[in-house]
Amino acid sequence: MSGTTPNQKTRTVMVGGVPVGGGSPVAVQSMLCAPEGDAGANIEQVQRLAEAGCEIARMAVPKRESLAVFSKVCDASPIPIVADIHFDAKCAIEAAWRGASALRINPGNIGGLEETDLVIAAARGADIPIRIGVNAGSLQSDIASRDDLTLPQKLAKSAVEYVKYFERVKGFTNIVVSAKAHDVLATVETYRLLSQQIPTVPLHIGVTEAGLALQGIVKSSVGLGILLVEGIGDTLRISLTDDPVLEVRAGWALLASLGLRQRSPEIVSCPTCGRCKVDLISLAKEVEERLRQVEKPIRVAVMGCVVNGPGEAKDAHVGVACGDKQGAVFVNGRIVRKVEESKIIDALMEEIEAF
Secondary structure (H helix, E strand, O other), X not given: OOOOXXXXXXXOEEEOOEEEOXXXXXXXXXXXXXXXXXXXXXXXXHHHHHHXXXXXXXEEOOOHHHHHHHHHHHHHOOOOEEEEOOOOHHHHHHHHHOOOOEEEEOOOOOXXXXXXXXXXXHHHHHOOOEEXXXXXXHOOHHHHOOOOOOHHHHHHHHHHHHHHHHHHHOOOOOEEEEEEOOOXXXXXXXXXXXXXXXXXXXXEEOOOOOOOHHHHHHHHHHHHHHHHHOOOOOEEXXXXXXXXHHHHHHHHHHHHXXXXXXXXXXXXXXXXXXXXXOOHHHHHHHHHHHHOOOOOOOEEEEEOOOXXXXXXXXXXXXXXXXXXXXXXXXXXXEXXXXXXXXXXXXXXXXXXXXX
């Protein structure tokens, strides 16, 4: 399969109104991290996520007492909410009837296949999908203990066995699969194996426990970027120890960088050098902040000198090439006006709004 093309082989699974798989655009996900007992905080957070472009949000439901808040969040959310359930099948069953757009479970810790059967029945009755989630830290013991398998092989084997059980034994195909590790190369190899062994099942890709913002974005972009270029992945999350809104912004930036999807402006800016006669770093940061309110999928260039001006940024829709305390604003490679440094941002935004 050619790169930067969503996988056409996987079947389509609907998470609320969001199609996952079947060549649909790669969906951007995140997870709520507000206290599970605070309905207001979770509703406020999911609204911020939706505004940032999040299309599916996951919410932890750690105990049955959490279901009342979960239900309120589902009712108020502008985007589908996935119930993240561990250890308690009854909690998953109840979440299915309380507004969940999907369930995320690990059959290995939900109570075995007998309890998993009850969850499948509930999902079937509510007509919602199940995401089978397998992680390196929670593999079933008979697979985890095998010395003849690599970690990617263990993860893939675990996921594939569950898929076979869901599809062949229970006749339930409304599933998505994830199999994550914190190691980038292990994650990549795992998903390569899954795309070969269960080619029709939509895959949720991500590097789990990726870390704080800088490290997490780098690790996730490397791993997920490789997979997406190979046509692997139907929905993604960039997992960060940070505000989940940043996860969403990073996810969109990744998709835009690969030419898969673009929701908001992309900034093209040079790294500055001794030729620069303006405070380009502050200028670019302020442009970035102002552009967060803009949802046009355009390319905006902020260049420090004529060397990196309209020439190198000629494919930008709107931009500025800075000189000595001034800037030449250009549209589609043509200079439309020159302004002093203090007026560059306003002039640039006016051209962006008019574009």
